[in-house]
Structures are given as structure tokens and as C-alpha cells.
Amino acid sequence: MANNYQRIIIKIGSNVLTQSNGLPDAARISHLVDQVAAIKKTGKEVILVSSGAVASGRSLISIDERVNAVAARQLLASIGQVKLINTYAHLFDVYQMLCSQVLVTKEDFRDRMHYLNMKNCLEILLQHGVIPVVNENDVVSVTELMFTDNDELAGLIASMLNAQALIILSNVDGLYNGDPKSPESHVIEEIDGQTGNFASFVTSSRSSFGRGGMLTKSNMAQKVAQLGIAVHIGNGTRDNILTDILAGKAKHTKFIPSKNTSGKKKWIAHSQNFAKGVVQVNEGAKTVLTSAKATSLLPVGVTAIMADFQKGDIIKLVDESGKQIGVGIAEYGSDKARERIGQKKQRPLVHYDYLYLNA
Secondary structure, eight states, rough: OOOSSSSEEEEEEEHHHHHHTSSSSSHHHHHHHHHHHEEEEEEEEOEEOOOOOOHHHTTTTTOEEEEESHHHHHHHHHHHHHHHHHHHHHHHHHHTOOOOEEEEOGGGGGSSSHHHHHHHHHHHOOOOOOOTEEEEEETTTEEEEEOSSSSHHHHHHHHTTTEEEEEESSSSSSOOSSSSTTTTOOOEEOTTEEEEEOGGTOOOOOOSSOOOBBHHHHHHHHHHHHOOOEEEEEEETTHHHHHHHHOOOSOOEEEOOSOOHHHHHHHHHHHHGGEEEEEEEOOOHHHHTSSOOOOBBGGGEEEEEEEEEOTOOEEEOOOTTOOEEEEEEOOOOHHHHHHHTOSSSSSOOOOOGGGOOOO
């Protein structure tokens, strides 16, 4: 295989695993497992982020239409998750390979301790040659706390485990420069980390089974690529798609990775949703922070503390117009920070090593 990736996250969307009638596509799942087994046999580590629990549940039980949508989803996911993981276990068993189930919620990423706990769990599975099958725990996730979709979850896992590649399988060949149904449109084969707004050419229509459209995929893929991880978006309904992507033979979209970022910065980058405090900085500090030179945020550049925080909390940094320029870990609490606003020769509020700037 052409690529020298050692650790690969493979995200399989519900529109790949599900037939048009909403039931699981057994032949497709089996073929994907065959490819994963072939990749694993070359000595690579593979983590699957797999949708499909709700579809699996749908194949086992019929629900009265009067049951509300959230409860129906919980019921189907709870029953279906067992069937889904049994399906994977049975198919991997043919290759004498073990898989495991890892169910997560957004809360598992909320602080450094939870985050490291989950990272350690996945690392020990990989050390023992196990293929983790990760999915959002739809049984306890309620709408406000849910990931945007499994793409977001896959991006978090990829950066958490310092993977070299994330492969996202959807039911289209990649990112198009227009409407995929239009004969004039074609697949954009390579995107560098500097590409701006995808909304201009990516249609926002969502798949019939998945929660995330191509726009959320693109934005997430770019963020992951900026953290030093190659992202491939390909068509999971095509035969041998995984092995072909790795061999450089499949038509698909690749997001080229930027320079590598430290593990801590990767965590900070994905923790913006959990920011407690908000700190406003002046134009001078903004210019210095966003320059090529590595610098910490000093109190002299702070103009206001807009929301309280404690030492160790994730805080958002905003400019004078209120626009977010980055996130970081506070070296001390908001009380001390208020006392030191505008003062020179003070300890950094956010050290460079714990600062992640928006691209």
C-alpha cells in the first residue's frame, strides 16, 4: 500500500451501511470488514467509527408511530447496538481478529481527565491488536449534547490518538466543485489546509439517514488536516474503496495535512465548546499572537475579562470586535487575571504550549 500511515481512523456513515429501505446492508458491511482485515494484516492499526445502530435496531423491532422521535431513536439504538457489534464481531472472527465496543458521549471530551481516560482505553485496545468499534452512545445522548454527527466524533478520535489518517466513507465520491448530480461538476481531488469557505460550492443537503451534510464534513476535515492528519473522503458503496484509497487508486477527495501539532493543542482545538471564560485582547496582542512567531498571551495585551474562569479551564480569546481568535488553557483564574489587566512583566495568562489559534 502506497501510504505510510500506521494508525488509521475509518468512519463509516449510516448511508453506507444502510439500504434504501432503512435496513442494514449486510453484504456491504461484510465487504468493508474484509478490507479492514486486509489493511490490518499489513501491520497497520485501525479504529472504526461506525454508524448503523439505529438501522440495526430497525431490522429487529417495529415501533408504534406514536412513540416520540427521541424515545424511538433510543429504543432502536439500544437494541441495534448489540446487533451491530455482534455483526462486526462475527465478521472479524473469520479472520481471527478481535473487535471491541466503545460507546462515547460528548461529555467524555469535556475535560483533560476524561479525555486521557478514553485515550488510554483506546491505546490499550490497539496495543493488544484489537479493532475498536466506536459509536456515539445514542441511548443516553440527548440532542443538545450530541456530536454534530459521527464525522465530528471521528475527527476527535483521530486527533486524540495522533492518527496519521482519517478516512470518511459516505455515499458520494468526495467533495464536488458544484452539485454532485450536475454533469459539469467534478470531484476535487486535493484540498490544502488554506482553502477558505466551502459553503460557496458545497451543497448543504443532508443524507437521508445521517445527521451531517457535506458542509459539516468539509469543515471538520479541514480542521483535522490543520492538526497534521490527512483526511480522505470517499464513496463507501464502491468495492475495495478502503484498499484503493490507501493505494492511491480511488477517485476521492484528500485534505492535505499541515505541520504536526502537539497532542495537548489537539485537545484544546477540539474543546472550544467547553470553554468557560472569555478574554478580550487588544489589537497589538492579536497581531503578535497571530504572527508566525510563537508567543504566549500576556496580561499587558488583555483589555477585559468577559466571563469568569478558574485555573486550568479552557478560555476563548476574542478581539476588540468580539471575534474569536483562539482558545487556550488559563494559567490562573479570572480574579488574578482582572488584577493584572494591562500590566507588564506579569506571568502569561495563556502559555504558548496551551494556546490554539483559529486558522
